[in-house]
Amino acid sequence: MSVRDELLQRFLDAASRGDEEALSLMLSQSRELLDQRGEQGWSALMLTARNGHYDAARVLLSNGCDTSVTNRSGQTARDVALFWGHRHIARLLTSSPGHHLRQLLPSTDTEEPDIHFNREILDRMSDRRSDGEWLASRRASPETVFLLFHALSPLVRSGAEREEQIKLCKLRSAAVQELLTSSRTLEVFLGVDKQQQQQDDDDDGMVAWFALSTEDDPTQLLKDKDPSSFFLQEAMPGLLRLSDDDAGVVAQARSVLAWHSRYRFCPTCGGDTKVEEAGYKRTCLRAGCRSLQGVHNTCYPRVDPVVIMLVLHPDGKQCMLGRKKIFPPGMFSCLAGFVEPGETLEAAVRREVQEESGVQVGPVQYLSSQAWPMPSCLMIGCHCVAVTTDIKVDQNEIEEARWFTRQQVCRNAALHQCLSNGCSAVNGCRQNESPNS
Ligand SMILES: NC(=O)C1=CN([C@@H]2O[C@H](COP(=O)(O)OP(=O)(O)OC[C@H]3O[C@@H](n4cnc5c(N)ncnc54)[C@H](O)[C@@H]3O)[C@@H](O)[C@H]2O)C=CC1
Ligand SMILES: [Mg+2]
Ligand SMILES: [Mg+2]
Ligand SMILES: [Mg+2]
Ligand SMILES: [Zn+2]
Incomplete structure (x- = not known):
């Protein structure tokens, strides 16, 4: 031996x-x-x-x-x-x-990031949604703010400071009297101004916000209200041009209005419904409908959970980004997908990455979430680590997926910033560079 x-x-x-x-x-x-x-x-x-x-x-x-x-x-x-x-x-x-792979995940004790659509300037005051008297007094108050929507697009005007920025038009009670009494208007109570609430805890001093969705032809409306205002044409990237304060309110209002536009009839029996709880509930009008017995989620605004994940390479130096066919040229993003019934977030991350890129994922870690009101998703942001590295895209949904180095991604972070700030040169930027350039 x-x-x-x-x-x-x-x-x-x-x-x-x-x-x-x-x-x-x-x-x-x-x-x-x-x-x-x-x-x-x-x-x-x-x-x-x-x-x-x-x-x-x-x-x-x-x-x-x-x-x-x-x-x-x-x-x-x-x-x-x-x-x-x-x-x-x-x-x-x-x-x-998986221990050595788990070590590649970033530390989780970071502060909650300030993400577009996430800022909450209003206290939703859900307990007031069925208080008809209080709502009527708020509706009549000269301080109250009304936001106008048509076909899920908010009424906006160009921002004063930066040309690319747009601002929500905040209308007062006098300007919306006609709309408030019209059967073609849908009203949603959004909440009260948090800042004002802190200064003044008297109920009558609260500044309430409502979203009004009108089916009327906006051209006439615009001429009457404010000639410089307009209904935002495309949600993406249009809504990215709003300030963080405005974007948070729009995320709430647009998601609820989108639910109303798609759930006009009772999902249980197909009957007509009436709007209740200041726009937060639709109740079936057909006597004997099962949805009237007990509490049913079909009566309340729906949210679809979606996982969106940055897949880290097991070498700890690269991450995977992919392109959907519908993306503008040169644009890559994290992979994403709807959570399916009876599935955990971790399982959804593993399944979507496998389906879209053929890569197997090991450890998964939640990072943060984002309201995504197109029409009503909750984006659940995760990091995860791959245990295999060969990419084979599904070809249906994803056109291309690649591993990118940290430097390649950082070089394009400035572009991303530019996009989230609503840069007017967004199309040019996206076309001129890709994370691989
Ligand atoms: N990088 C990305 O892909 C980003 C995606 N999002 C949002 O996330 C959502 C989901 O991402 P996808 O990659 O499209 O999901 P996905 O990878 O699950 O594929 C979407 C397809 O799944 C089916 N599907 C399953 N459940 C669905 C549901 N509840 N609603 C609609 N379709 C459903 C449909 O056939 C649809 O075409 C998108 O609609 C988008 O609004 C937001 C930001 C970035
Ligand atoms: Mg997907
Ligand atoms: Mg899917
Ligand atoms: Mg998918
Ligand atoms: Zn019903």
Whole structure:
């Protein structure tokens, strides 16, 4: 027997006996012993698992040994532990394969980021939604703010400071009298101004905000109200040109109005419905409808959860971005997809990444969320780490997906900033550069 073989035999014997000290000492002198295999392809880790030596298994794991290798019977160390009834060792080995990948995930103790559509300047005061008297007094108050929508587009005017920025038109009670009494207007109570609320806790001093959606032809309306105002044409990228304060209010209003426009009839029986709770409920008018017995989510505004994820390469230096066919030329983004019924966020992340790019994902970590009112999604932002790296796009939804280095993404972060600030040169920017350029 050669000196090397003899050393390996002593190492494997120490593992079989569970001699942690001997294992540590031998590894400090000769690290390459760690994953070497002896008879029948058994590694030191498999021998600790066979004989139930928990602490010795931990010594090997803390030295970074490979848990995925198999012996000649195709068993991993975890399989061996389970076979011999050492469930605590099997558990130890279950938690460790992804450990080094989990370390690639960024730390989670960061502050909540200030994301477009997320700012809440209003207190929604849901308890007031069924207080008809109070709502009527707010409707009549000269301080109250009314936002006007037509076909889900808000009435806006160009911003004073920056040409590319647009502002919501905040109308007063006198300007909307006719609309308020029209059967072609839908009203949603959005809440009261939080800042004002802090200064003055008297109920009558509260500045309430309402969204009014009109089916009337906007040309006439605009001429009457404010000739410089206009209904925003396209939600994307139009809504990105709003300030953060305005965008947060629009996220709420547009999502609720979009729900009304798509759920006019009772989803349970197809009957007519009436609007209640200041625009936050639709109740079926058909006596005996099942939706009238108990509480049903079909009566309330719906939100669709969507996972949006940055897939990190196991090398920790690259991430994956993809292009949908419908994206403007040169634009890449994180992969995203609807959460399906009966699915966790983690499972949705793994399934969508696999479907769209063919890449398998290991650890998943939630980062932050964003309201996405086109029409009413909740974007759930995650980081995750890939365990395979070959990309094979689905071709239906995704046209191309690639791994990008940190530098490639950073170079384009300025462009992204430009897009989220509603840069007027957005089209030019997006066309001129891609993360790969
Ligand atoms: N990078 C991205 O893809 C971004 C996506 N979003 C939003 O996320 C949403 C979902 O992302 P996708 O990649 O399109 O999802 P996805 O990857 O799940 O594919 C969308 C397809 O799934 C089907 N589908 C399943 N459930 C659906 C539901 N509840 N509503 C509509 N379609 C459903 C439809 O066939 C649809 O064409 C988009 O509609 C978009 O508004 C927002 C920002 C970025
Ligand atoms: Mg998708
Ligand atoms: Mg999907
Ligand atoms: Mg998909
Ligand atoms: Zn019904």
